[in-house]
Amino acid sequence: MEKMRLFVLGLEGRLVPWVFPQDSFQSRFIRMSSQAPPRLLELACESLLRDKALAISVLEELPTELFPPLFTAAFTGRHCEALRALVQAWPFACLPLGALVTEQRIHRETIQAAFAGIDGLLAQKVRPRRWKLQVLDLRKHAHQDFWNVWSGSAPRMFSLTEPGTAKPMTKRQKVEEKQPSAPLEVLLDLCLSESTPDQFLTYLIKKVQQRNDLHLCCKKLKIFAMPIQNIRKILKVVELESIQNLEVNCTWKLSTLGRFAPHMGQMVNLRRLLLSHIHVSSDMTPAMEEQYVSLFTSQLLHLQHLHVLHLDSVCFLEGRLDQVLRCVKTSLETLSITNCLLLESDLMHLSLCPNVGQLKNLSLSGVSLTNMSPGPLKFLLERASSTLRDLALDECGIMDSQFSALLPALGHCSQLKTLSFCGNPISTAVLEDLLRLTVGLSKLSHVLYPDPLESYEDTDGTPHPGRLAQLHVKLRQMLQEAGRPSMIWSRANSCPRCGNRTFYDPGPLLCPCYLPV
Structure with a gap:
């Protein structure tokens, strides 16, 4: 095949022949005419x-x-x-x-x-x-x-x-430099979501096991569904101190968490921990339950860099929140305790805990506060008022009297950017009081609020579109008059039929499940 010949300037100024088939050049020329060369x-x-x-x-x-x-x-x-x-x-x-x-x-x-x-x-x-x-x-x-x-x-x-980058070498440096051997890090994020490791992870584990000078490091570890015995086998070859972000999104028994806890304790550089859906089996005795809880909390003592803690649907917190928080020795930036049963004493311990005074993000969504005094939560908000940026109190069952008691503390949260309190049975009057108070918070940009009690139909408990429309117009007018027209107030409620949360902004709409098929 006939070939075209081109010379390019190569290394050290030499002309290097660059040879390629003529048809290749022609096909490239055709492509160059229709797209960037x-x-x-x-x-x-x-x-x-x-x-x-x-x-x-x-x-x-x-x-x-x-x-x-x-x-x-x-x-x-x-x-x-x-x-x-x-x-x-x-x-x-x-x-x-x-x-x-x-x-x-x-x-x-x-x-x-x-x-x-x-x-x-x-x-x-x-x-x-x-x-x-x-x-x-x-x-x-x-x-x-x-x-x-x-x-x-x-x-x-x-x-x-x-x-992280190398300097170009001069000719004087281009001599044989002896460099001592050092371990090579292989860095990846692990997501354990199947019963057995996939082919790639199996290959990688085998390579690491074959060499002492090859270290498997992981900054983010997510566990969704995998037998605990397989998880422990994988973690044996991972440099656990390299893990900074751990998410356990499994439905685990408390005993399973106890078997995992010693591995978590070795993650000494952990910054973020998310733990969800931990339950106690019916055949577990109180003594065994306390043993496993103590095993878990004792491992928290080793996490000297922990700043973000998410606990969702964790069964053992009721009456033990102080035991957990005592073992957290760092100042938390984010604390999320959601869908958990707590006692009023737990909320009191939380408000007095020394390492939650600088919180930036706080969520107690799904924690029933209906029968609790607002005092502990009010005190917590006052303590974190200079740092708190995001607050979520969704589905807490907060009544008018409790919310009114929290308003002064909310008014001092000068750094607050988002506030969400959907799913709480409050009145229109309290909602308007909140708006009057929060327009003075210059950084607050987004509020998610529930449909007030007056907006529901008497018959089946569904929102009344006309009343909601009037409320929305009034809230927008109040924001305009207060000089905060850009502040976003959005409705967000759980549908009584399907349970899904729907966001409405700017106007009121019914959940899609109400619409005709």
Whole structure:
């Protein structure tokens, strides 16, 4: 086949022949006429990768700036041999491979190619001078800007000398530098949602088990559905101190939580903990229940960086909230206790707890406060008034008298941005009092409120559209007169038929389940 010949300026000023089939050039020319033409850098990378031996041989002299676009081209074209060589010569501290993954098949191929290169290097006592790799990042949505910047599709926002990137080497530096071997971190986010690990995770666990100099690190761990024995096997190969965000969205017995708790205690850098749907089995004795609760709370003592705590549908909090909070030794920024049974003494302990005075986000949604004194919650709001930004008191059964008692404390929450108290049986008069008070909070931008009692039909308890329309007009007029027309007040109520919460703004609408099919 006839070939066209083009010379490009190569390394050290030499002219390097760039050869490609004529039909390839013609097809590219046709595509260029209908879309943006490929840049010279892209064409050069593709041309170089056609000669694998040449591509691998020039890596020692390749400028740092060309590694990312060449790696992207090798990844897209599935040039596994070139990928292995690129990993071995990678001049950056981090290789964000996960950001390039779009297909599971490519994922496996590239992972295997990357580990083939890593295996060979880790087996050497002295690493090559060019190799700077410390972290193989397999998270799919991390460092996407890295590839965009180096490919030229985004403006360069960092320099070559910033932390995490390698400095270009001068000729004097291009001598054999002995670097001691250090463990390589493999970073990914884990989501355990099936009974057994998938093929990729199984492969990764096997690789980590084979090498002491390969550490599996995880910043985000989510557990949805997996037998506890499988979870514990996986966590044995994970560097637990690397976990910063833990979500347990399982329906677990308290005994299962007790078996998991020692692993949680080793997550000493944990910043965010979400725990949901923990229940006590009917055959558990009070002594056993107390033993498992103590096992869980004792592990909280090790979490010296915990600032966000979410507890949803956790059965053992009733009468024990003080036991849990005593073991939290850090100042919490977010505390969410939702859909739980609490005693008034629990709310009193919460209001007096020393590490909740600087809260930014507080949610007690789904906690019944109907028969409780408003005093503890009022005191808590006063303590956090200078920092609180988001407050949620949905479905708490708060009555008029209780809400009126909370209004002065709410009026001092100068940083409050959002307030939600849907599903509470309050009157129109209290709702209007709240509006008059909160228009003075300059940062408050969004309020979610329930349909007041007067807006319901007497017959079946459904909202009356006409009354709601009048209320909405009145609230908007009050905001206009107070100089806060941009403040958003939205209705949000649970439908008595289907139970789903529907948001209404600006006008009142019925839940879709009321509409004719």
